[in-house]
């Protein structure tokens with residue numbers, strides 16, 4: 001019952017203004033996937049995937065989320081989406097469009113959390129998830145997106161390079177802690193989102 005209070009807000013979802021899901025599409029490898037709002041159960045699955053990634057030193061810090069409750073609190077004003085196999089319904093990947101803390105106001109900059117189930121990596125799901133997160137953040141009216149990633153995360157760095165339009169804007173020498181205690185640096189990118197690019201001035 002406690003999760004009732006930490007349920008994702010799914011910002012524009014419940015008022016019916018976000019009409020882009022459910023969306024069925026084919027990946028480059030021919031696999032059909034459904035993108036939809038994340039269910040409560042899928043959110044728990046995503047948390048478990050993030051914890052597993054953290055244990056393996058992949059993309060998330062070992063002390064980034066102490067518990068599922070803390071994870072849910074962190075993303076409580078976020079828009080959470082699942083990418084599932086169209087045939088089986090299995091959750092393959094997830095992406096969350098959170099509000100970035102690097103903007104000292106509310107709601108202007110998005111911060112995407114992306115994860116792909118370990119067993120289905122290297123099948124273009126990660127790139128698809130990031131591209132869809134960018135599209136949805138644009139539809140949701142974000143001005144831009146900050147991506148902050150460990151400098152050791154070759155996969156996401158490759159995805160950012162492939163998608164294009166990201167500018168590297170900073171490095172944090174102490175970005176997070178890996179399993180085993182090793183501190184890793186983070187790199188921060190910005191991407192301006194097309195729908196709002198011309199409506200705000202950047203100095």
Ligand SMILES: CC(C)(COP(=O)(O)OP(=O)(O)OC[C@H]1O[C@@H](n2cnc3c(N)ncnc32)[C@H](O)[C@@H]1OP(=O)(O)O)[C@@H](O)C(=O)NCCC(=O)NCCS
Pocket residue numbers: 053058059060114115116117120121122123124125126127128148149150153154155156158159
């Ligand atoms: C990052 C992640 C989402 C990538 O998912 P994926 O489905 O395996 O990625 P894709 O198949 O779309 O690969 C996209 C590109 O990255 C490359 N790539 C993927 N994993 C890689 C790795 N470990 N090392 C180097 N390149 C990698 C692919 O080869 C591909 O490039 P190419 O088209 O030039 O061959 C996945 O590894 C993951 O969930 N990691 C843990 C969580 C994480 O790091 N999230 C991001 C936090 S900022």
